[in-house]
Amino acid sequence: MSSLMWFRKGLRLHDNPALLAAIEGAKHVYPVFILDPYFLRPDPTAPSPGSTRVGINRIQFLLQSLQDLDQGLQARGSRLLLVHGDPVEIIPSMITQWRVNRLCFERDTEPYAKERDARVKELAAELGIKELVTPSTHTLFDPDETIARNKGHVPTSYGQFCKAIGTPAEPLEAPTSIPGPDPEKKGIPTISVPTLTELGYGESDQEFLQQIVKGGETEALARLEVMMAKTDWVAKFEKPKTDPSAFAEPATTVLSPYLKFGCLSPRLFYSKLMAIYQKKTGHSKPPQSLEGQLLWREFFYTVGHATPRFDCMVGNSLCKQVPWTDDDALLAAWRDAKTGYPWIDAIMTQLRQQGWMHHLARHAVACFLTRGDLFVYWEKGRDVFDRLLIDGDWSINNGNWLWLSASAFFSQYFRIYSPITFGQKYDKSGKYIRRFLPVLKDFPAQYIYEPWKAPLDVQKAAKCVIGVDYPGPIVDHAEASKQCKERMAAAYALAKQSTDLPSQEAVEELRRTVNPGGVKRKEQYGAAGSMAPAGKKSKGDIRKYLKK
Numbered sequence: 151m152s153s154l155m156w157f158r159k160g161l162r163l164h165d166n167p168a169l170l171a172a173i174e175g176a177k178h179v180y181p182v183f184i185l186d187p188y189f190l191r192p193d194p195t196a197p198s199p200g201s202t203r204v205g206i207n208r209i210q211f212l213l214q215s216l217q218d219l220d221q222g223l224q225a226r227g228s229r230l231l232l233v234h235g236d237p238v239e240i241i242p243s244m245i246t247q248w249r250v251n252r253l254c255f256e257r258d259t260e261p262y263a264k265e266r267d268a269r270v271k272e273l274a275a276e277l278g279i280k281e282l283v284t285p286s287t288h289t290l291f292d293p294d295e296t297i298a299r300n301k302g303h304v305p306t307s308y309g310q311f312c313k314a315i316g317t318p319a320e321p322l323e324a325p326t327s328i329p330g331p332d333p334e335k336k337g338i339p340t341i342s343v344p345t346l347t348e349l350g351y352g353e354s355d356q357e358f359l360q361q362i363v364k365g366g367e368t369e370a371l372a373r374l375e376v377m378m379a380k381t382d383w384v385a386k387f388e389k390p391k392t393d394p395s396a397f398a399e400p401a402t403t404v405l406s407p408y409l410k411f412g413c414l415s416p417r418l419f420y421s422k423l424m425a426i427y428q429k430k431t432g433h434s435k436p437p438q439s440l441e442g443q444l445l446w447r448e449f450f451y452t453v454g455h456a457t458p459r460f461d462c463m464v465g466n467s468l469c470k471q472v473p474w475t476d477d478d479a480l481l482a483a484w485r486d487a488k489t490g491y492p493w494i495d496a497i498m499t500q501l502r503q504q505g506w507m508h509h510l511a512r513h514a515v516a517c518f519l520t521r522g523d524l525f526v527y528w529e530k531g532r533d534v535f536d537r538l539l540i541d542g543d544w545s546i547n548n549g550n551w552l553w554l555s556a557s558a559f560f561s562q563y564f565r566i567y568s569p570i571t572f573g574q575k576y577d578k579s580g581k582y583i584r585r586f587l588p589v590l591k592d593f594p595a596q597y598i599y600e601p602w603k604a605p606l607d608v609q610k611a612a613k614c615v616i617g618v619d620y621p622g623p624i625v626d627h628a629e630a631s632k633q634c635k636e637r638m639a640a641a642y643a644l645a646k647q648s649t650d651l652p653s654q655e656a657v658e659e660l661r662r663t664v665n666p667g668g669v670k671r672k673e674q675y676g677a678a679g680s681m682a683p684a685g686k687k688s689k690g691d692i693r694k695y696l697k698k
């Protein structure tokens with residue numbers, strides 16, 4: 151018997167039922183990882199022309215995870231076989247070349263993966279593979295089982311979801327030894343884990359590489375241990391009470407990148423939480439507790455798996471049809487941290503530099519881009535997060551953007567985060583802003599969230615003149631948020647007219663009525679992202695004007 155163990159996510163040895171099944175009674179096991187060009191296609195908005203749709207912090211995390219997996223396999227008598235190419239071609243050719251009888255891989259629920267895996271399964275069956283093992287271990291529960299427990303209905307609220315679930319299975323131990331590939335077989339890959347440069351990431355990308363966590367199962371288990379050792383903190387954890395501006399020591403676990411790549415099993419994380427809860431009476435509860443956070447992940451996986459077009463507005467039965475603005479200049483200002491609102495720009499800078507931000511910081515910028523201020527399509531913001539987050543995850547990212555844009559799951563569109571006072575609540579002196587926007591570091595605390603309000607002599611003393619060294623606010627928040635509320639109210643009223651999704655013609659009509667000229671910029675500062683006050687042409691002109 152020989153088995154092909156195809157690693158995709160699930161980059162771990164502990165609690166890996168697919169791997170254990172591959173080993174069971176096998177003489178040879180071929181542990182393979184395929185660098186799929188689908189994920190490595192070029193991104194026109196990336197800093198280096200050759201770099202790909204996966205941001206540098208995430209790709210570095212993946213490469214480290216592969217190195218760690220290879221070391222773990224080697225310590226057990228095997229090694230990772232790394233290949234570049236299309237899995238739909240590569241897996242069948244490996245099955246034939248190495249005379250594999252058993253194919254094992256963890257089930258994936260993302261649309262691209264579902265299509266790819268369905269094709270691979272078909273081809274494997276044609277090649278006579280009798281044993282196909284694809285356990286659902288990226289999540290605590292199999293999404294289809296949860297739906298079956300919910301009487302065949304997709305749970306569309308967290309409450310419904312929590313009522314439908316059972317108890318997760320206990321995590322399994324890592325294997326102690328793994329039979330190696332057959333050395334007699336031809337075509338066993340020998341390439342090692344590539345470098346960032348080999349994958350096309352240039353120097354201008356590498357400027358943004360400020361990893362806060364290193365990839366791999368070893369690091370994941372060590373981080374889990376450190377977090378779970380803080381038993382009081384775990385027992386009292388309530389997400390809304392954690393501080394989004396804490397950057398030196400984040401206020402949450404930062405285990406999301408490990409869960410994304412499966413370096414950490416969610417069942418192991420869950421079982422450690424349960425062990426702590428058993429000893430601590432009065433511990434916090436879902437949805438705010440750490441258990442509650444893992445259940446949010448499960449919820450979005452379940453609903454995302456079973457909702458057609460979950461990642462789109464049009465044709466998504468859960469999603470409000472909103473006449474968003476397709477304004478690339480506003481999008482670029484938000485993406486490139488040039489909105490002129492320091493709290494927003496600092497968060498977007500942290501995203502680009504570190505690939506991670508606190509949950510409430512994600513709330514703030516997602517709300518600002520969509521229903522709070524700029525009224526830009528949520529899918530456009532989702533794409534930026536998808537590229538830059540280390541934990542960028544199809545189900546969770548789409549689920550949260552649907553939520554934050556009040557398109558699904560959450561309907562209080564009128565509760566808007568202020569880009570000024572929300573950050574101030576946690577960080578009066580603006581330490582977070584000074585860290586991520588050093589151009590503002592010398593501003594007095596009084597003005598750090600609204601630097602455009604500082605008198606010119608204060609701006610000059612801080613060596614940062616607004617409109618010259620840092621942009622003025624792109625929109626007037628009071629006015630923009632009022633307009634956003636009116637437009638959302640109209641979209642909600644349209645949704646009420648029928649139980650069916652409104653037609654796109656109706657949405658277009660609404661756009662003409664409530665959003666005729668798009669989003670109004672703050673006139674004083676000219677075009678979005680521009681640093682020039684209205685009527686002034688160049689930085690040189692502005693400097694002359696300021697000297698007067």
Ligand SMILES: Cc1cc2nc3c(=O)[nH]c(=O)nc-3n(C[C@H](O)[C@H](O)[C@H](O)COP(=O)(O)OP(=O)(O)OC[C@H]3O[C@@H](n4cnc5c(N)ncnc54)[C@H](O)[C@@H]3O)c2cc1C
Nearest residue numbers: 402403404405406443444446447509512541542543547550
């Ligand atoms: C607009 C937006 C986009 C997001 N995109 C992603 C994404 O692509 N990938 C991602 O992992 N998280 C995403 N989140 C959810 C959340 O912000 C992160 O999971 C969390 O901040 C990760 O930090 P942590 O590991 O310290 O979380 P902790 O608070 O320590 O939580 C533990 C784990 O629970 C899960 N979790 C926590 N919050 C959520 C949530 N709201 N939804 C689903 N699972 C959750 C994560 O796996 C996390 O690692 C997004 C949130 C928003 C508002």
